[in-house]
Amino acid sequence: MRLIAENLGGERGGDAVFSGIGFALEQCQALIVTGPNGSGKSTLLRIIAGLLPAAEGSVRIEGVMKVEDGGEAFPSVASACHYLGHQNAMKPALSVAENLRFWRDFNGDGQLGVEEALETVGLGGIGHLPFGYLSTGQRRRAAIARLLVSHRPLWLLDEPTAGLDKAAEARFAGLMARHCADGGMIVAATHLPLGIEGMELRMGEAG
Amino acid sequence: MLALFLRDIRLNIRAGGGALTGVIFFLAVIVTIPFGVGPDLKLLARIGPAILWIGALLSCLLGLDRLFQADREDGSLDLLVLGNDRQMLALTVLVKCLAHWAGSVLPLVIAAPLLGLFMNMEPLGIGATALTLLVGTPAITFIGAAGAAVAVALPRGGLLISVLVLPLTIPVLIFGVSASYGATANPDPFLQPFLILAALTLFLGVLGPVSAALALRHGTD
Numbered sequence: 001m002r003l004i005a006e007n008l009g010g011e012r013g014g015d016a017v018f019s020g021i022g023f024a025l026e027q028c029q030a031l032i033v034t035g036p037n038g039s040g041k042s043t044l045l046r047i048i049a050g051l052l053p054a055a056e057g058s059v060r061i062e063g064v065m066k067v068e069d070g071g072e073a074f075p076s077v078a079s080a081c082h083y084l085g086h087q088n089a090m091k092p093a094l095s096v097a098e099n100l101r102f103w104r105d106f107n108g109d110g111q112l113g114v115e116e117a118l119e120t121v122g123l124g125g126i127g128h129l130p131f132g133y134l135s136t137g138q139r140r141r142a143a144i145a146r147l148l149v150s151h152r153p154l155w156l157l158d159e160p161t162a163g164l165d166k167a168a169e170a171r172f173a174g175l176m177a178r179h180c181a182d183g184g185m186i187v188a189a190t191h192l193p194l195g196i197e198g199m200e201l202r203m204g205e206a207g
Numbered sequence: 208m209l210a211l212f213l214r215d216i217r218l219n220i221r222a223g224g225g226a227l228t229g230v231i232f233f234l235a236v237i238v239t240i241p242f243g244v245g246p247d248l249k250l251l252a253r254i255g256p257a258i259l260w261i262g263a264l265l266s267c268l269l270g271l272d273r274l275f276q277a278d279r280e281d282g283s284l285d286l287l288v289l290g291n292d293r294q295m296l297a298l299t300v301l302v303k304c305l306a307h308w309a310g311s312v313l314p315l316v317i318a319a320p321l322l323g324l325f326m327n328m329e330p331l332g333i334g335a336t337a338l339t340l341l342v343g344t345p346a347i348t349f350i351g352a353a354g355a356a357v358a359v360a361l362p363r364g365g366l367l368i369s370v371l372v373l374p375l376t377i378p379v380l381i382f383g384v385s386a387s388y389g390a391t392a393n394p395d396p397f398l399q400p401f402l403i404l405a406a407l408t409l410f411l412g413v414l415g416p417v418s419a420a421l422a423l424r425h426g427t428d
Contacts, residue, residue, distance in 0.1 A: 051285055051427045079292035087282025093221045094214065105210030106290060 001027050003048075003077070003154060003185055007057035010043040016055060017043055018203055027153070030176065030186040030198030039204025041189035042086070045156045048187060050078040061154070074153070081154040086162075088143035092132030096123065096142050099131055100149050107150035117148040122171060136163040144172060147179075155179060157188040170195065211299065212306045218277075219310030226314040229266045233315050236262040237322040248327045255326035256336045256387035260380055262322070263315050263340055264347060268372060270311045271351040272358070272365035274303060275423065279359050288427055296420040300352055304416060308348045316340045335390030335397065339404060343383040346408040349415030350375045356422035379407055 002024055009019035017040035025031050033041050046052040048059050061077045074080035090099045100114045112120065118127050121141040126134075131142065140163045147155060155176070161169050173195035176186055180196070188194055219226065240258050241251055278284040287299050319340050323333035354372040358364030382404040389397035 046427075049285075049289060051288065075292055078289045081289070083285060083289055085282050085285060087280070089282040089286050091214070091218055091281065091283070093218055098214075098217070102210050102214045103286070106294065107286075108293065 001061065001063040001074075001153060001183075001185075003059070003061050003187070005048065005057065005059045008044070008047060008054055008059065009056035010040055010047050010052065011055045012040070012043055019056065021201070021203070022057070023199070023201060025185050025187065025199075027183045027185060028180050030180055030188065030196055031201055032194060032196075032198045033187065033189040033201045033203060034191060035203030036191075041203055042158050044203065045083070045085075045158050045187065045189055048077060049081055049083045049156050050076065051083070077154070080152055081156050082147045082150070082152040083156045083158075084143060084147060084160055085158045088131075088139050089146070090131045090139065090142060092130060094131060095128050096131050096134070097127035099142070100127075100145055103146050104149040107152075110149050110151040112148045114145075114149055117145040118142075120148060120175065121145045122168060137165055137168060140164055141168055144175070148175070153184050155184065155186045155188075157186065157190075159190055160188060161190065161192055161194065208294065208298065208302050211302050215303055215306035216310050219306070226311050229269055229311050230314050230318050232269055233262050233266040233318060234322065236265060237325055241325065252327045252329065252332070255323060255328040256332060257384050258326060259319055259323060259336050260340070260343075260384050260387070263312075263319060263344060264376060264380055266315050267312055267344060267347045268351065268369045270307070271348075271355050271372070272368050274307055274352060274355040275359045276355070276364065284359070284423070285427060288423055291424070296424060297416045300356070300416040300419045300423070301412070304345075304348050304352045307352075308345050312344045312348060316344060329391065332387065332391045336387040339383045339386045339401065342401070342408060343379050343404045346379045346404075346411045347372075347376050349408075349411040350379075351415075352419040353415050353422065356419035356426065359423065359426055379404065379411075382407065 004024045006022050008021040010017055021044065023031060033044060035041055043052065047054045059077055061074055061080050097114050100117065104114060115127065118124055121144050123138060123141050123145065131139065134142065161172060164172060176196045180186060237258060244250060275284060278287065288296060316337060319337045320333045323336060351368065351372050354368040357371065358367045361367060382400045386397055386400035386404055389395040389400060
C-alpha cells in the first residue's frame with residue numbers, strides 16, 4: 001500500500017502557502033515534514049486527510065494492506081488515516097476511559113483495549129479521571145492513546161510531541177517505530193526531532 | 208452510532224446543563240404572558256396553544272449553536288468528518304440531532320403540560336399541544352442542525368442561527384398550532400394538520416442532516 005502525493009499545492013485564505021509538493025510513501029516508512037512556522041505543514045496534513053481541498057495536484061492511497069494485516073482496502077485517504085491535530089478531540093467533562101471508549105466504538109476496534117492503550121502511553125490507572133483534570137502533557141498522551149485503540153495504517157501527526165516530557169517523547173518514538181514496523185505509515189509535521197528514522201520533507205524553501 | 212448518542216447525552220447531562228437553561232427560558236416566556244395580556248382567563252385559554260408553541264420554538268433555538276461548535280473547538284468535528292467512509296456523515300449528524308433533541312428539547316415537551324396550566328388551558332388542549340410538540344419539535348432540531356452547520360465557524364453564531372432557522376420553522380409552527388386548536392375547537396380538524404406536521408418532521412429528518420453534512424464537509428478549515 002502506498003500514499004502518493006503529486007504536485008500538491010495548498011492555500012490559506014486565498015494565498016498559496018506551498019506548491020509542487022510530491023512524495024510517495026511506502027508501507028513501513030515515515031515522512032517527517034519540517035519547516036519554519038507558517039510554511040504550511042499543518043495545511044499539508046489537512047489536505048492529505050481531505051479536510052481541506054488541494055489547490056492543485058492530488059493525494060491518493062493505492063493498494064491494499066498486506067495479507068497478514070487483514071488485506072484491507074481503503075477507498076480514500078480519510079478512511080485509512082488517524083489524524084492527530086493541535087486539538088486532542090477529547091471532551092473535558094467525560095473521563096479519559098469514556099473518551100477513548102467512544103472513539104474506539106466510533107472508529108472501530110484496534111489491537112489494544114482502552115486500558116492497555118492507556119498503560120502503553122503511561123497513563124495506567126487514571127482512566128477514571130475526567131479529561132479536563134489532566135495536565136497538558138497527559139492530555140496529549142491520552143490523545144496518542146486514541147491512535148492505538150482503533151487501527152489505521154496511516155498516522156497523520158501534527159506536532160505530536162507538543163507538551164510531552166523527555167520520557168514520554170521517547171516512549172512515543174517507540175510507538176511510532178512499532179507502528180512503522182507493523183506495516184504502517186506516518187506523516188508527521190514537527191520542528192522537534194521525533195527520534196524515528198524517516199524521509200524528510202522540508203517546506204518553506206525555494207523549490 | 209449508539210456510542211455517539213450516549214456520549215452526547217452524557218455531555219448534555221454533565222456539562223452544559225442545556226436542558227435546564229431551555230426549560231427555565233420556556234418558563235420565563237410563558238409566565239410573563241399572563242402579566243402582559245391581563246387576567247382574562249378566556250383569552251389566555253384561547254391563545255394558550257400558540258403561546259406554548261412559540262415559547263417552545265424559541266427555547267429550541269437557544270441551545271442550537273452548541274450542536275457542532277463544541278465538537279469543533281476540541282477537534283472532534285474533524286474526526287467525525289473524516290469518519291465519513293465508515294459512518295456516513297449525514298447519519299452522524301442525525302444521531303447528534305436526536306441526542307440533542309432527547310437532551311435539550313424533550314424536557315421542554317415534558318414541561319409543556321405544566322406550563323399549559325398557567326395559560327388556563329383545558330386538559331384536552333394541554334394533551335393535544337404536548338402531543339404536537341412531541342411530534343413537531345424534532346423538525347425544528349433538524350432544520351436547526353443545518354443552520355448550526357453553516358454557522359459552525361463563527362464565534363458568535365447563536366443569533367445568526369436563530370435568524371437563519373426561524374423563517375424555515377414557520378410551517379412547523381403553523382401546523383403544530385392548528386393541530387392543537389383542532390383538538391379543542393370543534394369544526395377545525397385535528398388529524399390533517401397533525402399528519403402534515405408528522406410528514407414535515409420526517410421530511411426534514413432527511414433534508415436537515417444531509418444539508419448539514421454537506422455544509423460541515425465544506426466548512427472545515
